[in-house]
Amino acid sequence: MDQTWTRPYPPGPGRWLVIVWEAVALAFLAWATVRQFELTGHGAKVVACAMAAAWVIGAHRILQMxxxxxxxxxxxxxxxxxxxxxxxxxxxxxxxxxxxxxxxxxxxxxxxxxxxxxxxxxxxxxxxxxxxxxxxxxxxxxxxxxxxxxxxxxxxxx
Structure with missing residues (x-):
């Protein structure tokens, strides 16, 4: 089915609240991971990038739901x-x-x-x-x- 798809309603403003909530939760998880495993330098950057990537993908999916x-x-x-x-x-x-x-x-x-x-x-x-x-x-x-x-x-x- 190759066609144009339209959502018959505008997304509610609550989606942005969910996205912000998830950003805060992932930031807390990244901070706790870095502290728990005493990560520094590249290890901390890898955790931060992984959490940021998860947030971007999740936020995109939440907006498309x-x-x-x-x-x-x-x-x-x-x-x-x-x-x-x-x-x-x-x-x-x-x-x-x-x-x-x-x-x-x-x-x-x-x-x-x-x-x-x-x-x-x-x-x-x-x-x-x-x-x-x-x-x-x-x-x-x-x-x-x-x-x-x-x-x-x-x-x-x-």
């Missing part, structure tokens, strides 16, 4: 991997109420968009109502969900 739509399908960019799905391989785009179990307690973590495929498998998207992109913009979350459903229905009726 999300769901992208095209004429022929849906592309989901995650932190580690991306997948491309043809609209005809998708049976349903739906909302899922995500919960986490901690002992006897069930903690609700909000609505997410889930893709059901014709082969019975389910694919989670990066679209989470309480996530960095939609936490303060619930109407945008609903609009993106409707956009995905509309694109899917239009592609399947052709």
């Amino acid at each position: 999300g769901a992208y739509v095209g004429a022929a399908g849906l592309r989901i960019h995650g932190l580690v991997r991306s997948r491309t799905l043809n609209w005809h391989d998708i049976s349903h785009v739906r909302l899922h109420r995500a919960t986490h179990r901690v002992g006897p307690f069930e903690i609700e973590s909000g609505m997410t968009v889930v893709i059901d495929r014709h082969d019975g498998s389910t694919i989670n998207t990066e679209l989470w109502a309480k996530g960095v992109d939609f936490h303060a913009r619930p109407s945008l979350f609903r609009a993106v969900y409707q956009e995905l459903r509309t694109r899917h229905l239009e592609a399947c009726t052709k």
Whole structure:
């Protein structure tokens, strides 16, 4: 599928907060590594460069995360991997109420968009109502969900 992919929503400002948080955490990890192993000179530079490279790669992936739509399908960019799905391989785009179990307690973590495929498998998207992109913009979350459903229905009726 060689085509143009567009993200049907602007990324939220919370992504930059995550990127800054990760920079601070990696800087602390580099500092602790240098102190723990008493690294000097080239050793300290190697650790600093490795942490900086990890941060640049991670920041780029965080900025690219999300769901992208095209004429022929849906592309989901995650932190580690991306997948491309043809609209005809998708049976349903739906909302899922995500919960986490901690002992006897069930903690609700909000609505997410889930893709059901014709082969019975389910694919989670990066679209989470309480996530960095939609936490303060619930109407945008609903609009993106409707956009995905509309694109899917239009592609399947052709």
